[in-house]
Amino acid sequence: MRIRVRPLFLALTLLVGCNGNRDQLLAEIQDPRPEIRAAAVKKLAAQNNTDDLVLFTRAAKDLSGIVRGEAAAALGESQDARVVDLLGELLEDPDEAVQAQAALALAKVKNNNDKAKAYLTLQYGRRGRATRQVIVQGLKTANVANPMATVVAAESKGLWDRNLLALTEGALPERVGAAEELGRSGRPAAVNQLLPMVRDSQVILAAAAVRGLGDAGDSRAVAPIALLLDESFPELRESAISALMKLQDPTAATRLQAVAVEKSAVSPLATDAILTFQRTPATDAALCAIALDGARAEALAAGHAMRSRGGCPAEPIAERLARPASAASGLQAVAGLGPSAQALLPKVTPWLNQPDVTLRTLAVAAVTRVGDASVAPTLQKLYEQEIAGISALRADWIPQALPLKYSPELDPSVPRPQGAKDDNRTGKHAQLFERLQALNAARAKEAGRVVVPPRVPSELGDDVESAKLEPLATLLTGLGALKAPGSLELLKGYANDQNPVLRAAALVGLTYAGPEGVELVRAAMLEPDRELQKTLALALAEQGESGQLALVASLPKMGSEKLVVLGALARVAPPPASASEVLQGVVKEGGAEAAVAAMLLGRMGAKDAVPTLLKALDDSNSVARRDVLLALGAIGDAKSAEVVGRDLYHDLPEIRAAAATALRKMNSGTEAEALEALKGDYFREVRVAAGATPTKDTGTVAGGAQ
Template identity: 85%
Template sequence: MRIRVRPLFLALTLLVGCNGNRDQLLAEIQDPRPETRAAAVKKLAAQNNPDDLVLFTRAAKDLSAFVRGEAAGALGESQDPRVVDLLGELLEDPDEAVQGQAALALAKVKNDKAKAYLTLQYGRRGRATRQVIVQALKSANVPGAMATVVAAESKGLWDRNLLALTEGALPERVGAAEELGKSGRAEAVNRLLPMVRDSQVILAAAAVRGLGDAGDTRAVAPIALLLDESFPELRESAIGALMKLQDPTAATKLQAVAVEKSAVSPLATEAILTFPRTPTTDAALCAIALDGARDEALDAGRAMRSRGGCPAEPIAERLSRPASAASGLQAVTGLGPSAQALLPKVTPWLNQPDVTLRTLAVEAVTHVRDPSVVPVIQKLYEQEVAGLTALRADWITQALPQKYSADLDPSAPRPEAGRMKDDNRSSKHAQLFERLQALNAARAREAGRVVVQPRVPSELSDDVEPAKLQPLATLLTALGTLKAPGALEVLKGYAEDASPVLRAAALVGLTSVGPEGIQVASAALLEPDRELQKTLALALAEQGEAGQLALVASLPKMGSEKLVVLDALKRVGAPPASASEALQGVVKEGGAEAALAAQLLGRMGAKDAVPTLLKALDDSNSVARRDVLLALGAIGDVKSAEVVGRDLYHDLPEIRAAAATALRKMNTGPEAEPLDALKGDYFREVRVAAGASPTKEGTASGGAQ
């Protein structure tokens, strides 16, 4: 009897203990503290009591995300089909952690309805939840889990956009046209092509933008015809689309727009600059260098420098006639050293009485950078200084005094009364007298034509219109760029000039005359004049390593002006390796500047920047995320593949595309499956980045049709 009684006694004791523990948990599930409620839910779930399902259902509505997450897990452990709808609601919870727990819980139910919830919500959730959904489907033994949800998302987007295009209001149709084009599907192109002639310009422009994203070269000819339209929005959209389509056959049509000197001419020039090099694109750029507006012409000419320049005959012909000389000089300025052969045609214009042509000629020889013209530039500089000095007659009509009058002589004794009153006036007269004496001494040395001369006094330059100072400004830059003897001292004098025109020109010239000049010029980067900053930054960047390091050194002292410096560095290629630390500092600060800094680090292949770039990915809201991913891909450090691979699940297509591009450059194996799944993505740019090849119809192999 004892043997039988003891087990019964122990069982009763355990039952009483369990009931006591359960009573405590039932009390704790109503505790005001969320962490206590969550712990109680978790412990009750471990007891696997079917009667507790109602408690977990109630906890799923709790105000605390912590409790809701534990409730989702408890509901999943029950594997009760009745909880699927509730878990589906939790999959849309505002808290991302709750979404992930709901996804894992749905996978445990293992029925078709649960899988349908997971598949549907993949396209609506953020990166972390999308990744968990794929893991959940894999745990539920769904074959090709990621490919399945990617295809489902693609189908949903296509159906929704197609419905909006055919049945939506005008704003919806506009958005749908652009989104359908981004799919790159042949059917999208077939639907959008007729729309480029729609009577509603806003819809036609949207169709054009969509065709640009579709990547189908069938759209090139119809879009190029739109450049003849008069609607600015339509023309702008057409240029943007042609830039994306990258078909050089459109270069001739774009050239006509580029030389018309309209509001869209800069866009047309930019488009041609991005095209692959062909004889057609070279010819178009040379034509723009001759006949385009100044900025576009200079950009086109600079682009042709690395391509061997432009044919000399058309430019020489322009230079042979006064009526067309301006365009020829403009072309030589853009072409720079590649137009060396045209220098004999340019130098005669340095002696022309027409100040405009003479100034253009100075600019041209400056960019050709031939030191043989230095004596002529020196002489022109002295003549220009003398001409401006003659303007003193406008404000001093009498003969210049050779000594102070008695009442103005600062060394003469005078009564204490009124002394303070006259101090300022005497000081100004003293300064003026000293400057005039210096000018007289300069004229006495004119026969020797030495470069070192005193600058034009600010009192003179302040009285002159900025346009009249431009010839002198051009000569100042020329003295520095051509490294004329004594240029450093002359330009340092003008670097503090009151005239913004003269000061900017002197600072640009200083960037070419050695370390001291670079130091003076780089100090001016901290001034508030944004245009001066842009001009100086580009001039310094073009000076090679010394100028670029000066730019990099200025970064920690700058605020939003960092964008100016970073953009200048980007234009000239990759900075020296020693710039990595400063650029990493910009990445750490975040913001738009971080994107440019990441691009530069990628160009440099800065392996020491990998930890900084990976840390930047921790910020889910970073505007530089795409550029950081691409930089990591350019650097090619395989250790970063796992972190980069997480963004294959990102909800933004441009981020998925950047992650795919980076991983393919790293050539790592673990991410092969998600990369392959993205070949069925809705967006063409993602499919191509994942490795799918564009077809003739502008679609990508592997994409759902």
Template identity: 70%
Template sequence: MRTGVRPFILVMALVLGCNGSRDQLLADLQSPRPEVRALAVKKLAGQGNADDLVLFTRAAKDLAAIVRAEAAVALGESQDPRVVDLLGELLEDPVEDVQARAAMALAKVQNDKAKAYLTLQYGRRSRATRQVIVQALKSANVNGAMAEVVAAEAKAQWDRNLLALTEGELPERVGAAEELGKSGRPDAVTRLMPLVRDSQVILAAAAVRGLGDAGDKRAVGEIALLLNESFPELRESAIIALTKLQDPAVAPRLQAVAMEKSAVSPLAIDAILAFPRTPQTDAALCAVMMDGAPAEALAAGRAMRSRGGCPVDPIGERLARPATAASGLQAVVGLGPTAQPLLGKVTPWLNQPDASLRLLAVEAVEAMGDASVVPALQKLYEQEAKGLEAMRADWVTQPLPERYGPGFDPASEASPVKSLTQQAGGEDKVAKHAQLLERVKALNAARAREAGRAVVQPRVPTELHDDVDPERLRPLATLLRALGTLKAPGALELLKGYTQDASAPLRVAALTGLARLGPEGVELAKAGLLEPERDVQKAVAQVLAEAGDAGQAALVEMMPKMGSEKLLALDALTRGSGVPVSASAALQAVVSEGGAEAALAASLLGRMGAKDAVPTLIKALDESNSVARRDVLLALGAIGDAQAAEAVARDLYHDLPEVRAAAASALRKIGTPAQAESLDALKGDYFRTVRESAGAALTKDGTAAEGAR
């Protein structure tokens, strides 16, 4: 009898224990703590009780994301078709983890409705969820899962944009025209071509921009005709589109726009510079150099300087006549050393009474870099300095005070200002205000010291008023810069004396001249990067970037001290000829800080091929909202290290097309066969740039390219 009682008691204990445990879980669903409710949902799901489906449905509406995530898993485990709509709602949850759980749960239901939810939401979700959706479809045995959802997304985008173009209001039609062009489909070109002559200029301009993005050169002729239009917006859009279409045959038309000295002339010269080099583009640049506005002429001349120069005989003919000498000198400034045969025709203009021609001549001999003209420039400097001596003399001989005199400090007890304040009943306001300002200054200084930045103090004026207009100082500034560029004897000491001048143009000239005097001059010039005036900082940064290894090393050295102005240094290095190897650590620090500066820093690291920066760049991809994401991906591609392949490949799922295109381009250079399926799927992407980048990353047989070794 005892042997029969024991099993009965054991069974009853287990039943009561289980019931007790379940009762506790049901009670935990009402707990105020989200983690307790989530754990209760998870344990109840593990029991597999079909009656608990209503509990999971209620938990899917919980305010806590952790509970909704567990509810999604539990609903999926039930494999009940009735939960598909609820899981579809959870797939739109604001929290990505809930979206991911819902996607995997839908895959377990395995019916057409669940698959439709997954396919639809792929085009609406961010990178992490898009990747999980593809994994979910694969787990549901969907062949070509990524290719299918990419194609569905492309179709939805095309249908939406086409509907907006044909039936939408004007703003919707404008946006749709540009988006249709980005698809690069022949049908898009066919639909946009008639719109370039639309009576609504804003729509016509959008259609032109769309045709530029489409990349179909059939549109070049029609777009080029718009350069004769009178609407600035339409002409600007036409130039932008022609720049993207890269057809050198339109160079003569763009040349005419570049020479008309209008608001769109700078865009026209940029377009010609972006074209592949041909005799047509060279001829257009030479023509603009001769007759364009100063800014466009200088850009064209510098471009031709790197291409070997322009014919010098026409320039010499202009230098021979006073009426045309200005355009000839302007051309020499652009061509620089390639115009050396014209030195004999330029130097006579250094002694002309016309101040504007004399200034152009100084700039011309400086650009040619011939030191034989130094004596003439020194003489001109002496004349110019003497002529300004009386005008620049201090009419207040004593230095201006930098502190309040006795009894005039608003914060002091004896101040008349404070006495008036006390009479008004606010005796402590001035003192408190001064103390607050001092505390703010002290805190800012402490933060700057901790970050290794220099505290830039505002320049205290030495005069109440300057009698000399800045434009009147331009000849002197040009001469100072020229003496430094040509390494004139005594230039170092001369320019050093102007680095603290009250006039910003003269300081800029002195600092830029010093930067061209070798390492010793660079050491003095780099202090200009901490000037309070942004224009001075920008000019010094640019000249240091062009001053070879010493100047570039100085830029990198000063970057941490520049605070938010380090963007100027990075931009100068980007435009310059090179980056020192020692810059890697400083650039990695900028990438780690994030922000707009990180994009330029990443680009420079890629240009350097800095393999030591790969871990830093990979870590930067963890920042989901980084504005530098595209640049980081391209930098990793340029470096070509295979260890970055997995991190880069995740961005093939990114919701931004420019990021997907950058990831595909990077993988083409890195090379990894593991990503061939994803790259092949992107060949069906809506955006032309993504399709082309993905196709270029694959070899002819459909496998990923080997990339750099």
């Protein structure tokens, strides 16, 4: 009898216990604490009670994301066909964690499976990286063949259809945006749509079509766009230049050259475009023409680019140098070409003795850039003449001999009665006396030639117009660049000059003066004058390793000015390996500076920077993400492939393209399926980065109409 009663007793005990536990969970699902509610939902889902579906449906509307996430998981486990629409709504939840739970739940739904897959496919193109990755995993779990290729194709088709509709039926702002986005697809069908629009009467729409054609990468657009360089609308011309730069067709170099030498607002853009083209005889000829006839900044940039290409033909430049009317352009070209124009030095040096101050100053700049030390004595004489030319101003300034000691009433060493005013004995009077003593000492030495010529007093320099000091400033830089005898001491004297023109020139000259000069310039880099910083940063960057290390050393002490230094470093050869630690520090700080620092680390191939770069990818909002990915690809560390591969699912095409580019450089075989799927991406830049043939029309692969 007792043997029969005991099992029944135990069963009743368990039933009462379960009911008690369930009652507790039902109470906890209404607890004010979200973590308690979420745990209750999870435990109730484990009991697999169909009556709880209404509780999970209510929890899916909870204010807390963790509760909604557990509700999504519970709804998926229910396998009830009625929950598909609710899970589809949760796919659009503002919380990415909830989106991921909803995606996994939809993948588990067996009943109404087609509708669940449709939700997943539709939402792929609307969600962020984490959810997109989960959607692909969910579809793979649901046995969908080539799941990523499927969702990429669906996204591509949706974008194409939407942009095409906006272009044909939208308002003007919508048509402008659609023209650019259709161009980014790179499809021949998009090019066919946009080519007739480059002549549209609405300039804003025509400019958008031109920009779209630039992104399309179709060579058919080069000729029609090049014709637009003759237009008078600035926006249209600027868009045309930018598009030609992206199309990278050297046949447009001649037309761009004409714009570059017209010295208009868009001339710098035209020069930049030619500088990016692959080297051909046409591009070389265009750059040489700009070096002669462009505005000063463009001419110097073009000439500098031709240095590494062997320079420009000497005959046209020599012809310009033979005539006063055209000598300025010839001197300008020599300044840009620098050492590659060494053969033209005999044609340049006669202009150092010309009475025309403009030509003489251009000649000084030219011989300075050529860098032939044999000209240094001539520059020293010119410097002395320039100082003598300012002597007339000096004579009017203080004509009499200066005292060699203080008068009693001004001597700061003489005690004064208590309460007496001493304003005249200190401050600017004492400083002035010291400067006048220095001037007297300089006058005493003028009778004999000295290694270090006298300086212009700062007070006098301040009273002279900056334009009149340009010849002197050019000579200061030249003396430093050619390492003239005594130039170091002379330039050190000007390094603290109150006149900004003379001081900047002296500091640039000091960059050539070895460690002592470089250290003085590095200290000046920390001053708030942004224009001075730019000038000195470029001068230091051109001095090779010593100058680059000085720039790198200044980075930790700088704020937003870091971009000036990093930009200068980006214009020259990669910094030495010892710069890696400091550049990594900039990456850790984030911001726009981190993007340039990451790019430099990639150029350097700094393998020690890989952990820092990978850590930077943890910040989902980093503006440097693209550059960090490209840097990792340039370094080529295959161990980074898994982390980099996650960004193949990113919602921004430029990030997907960067991740694909990096992975292909790593050549690790990671994410091969995802890379193959991205060959059907809507955006041309992503397809090309993933390995698709640039000219291939992938519209049909993506499922879009042509």
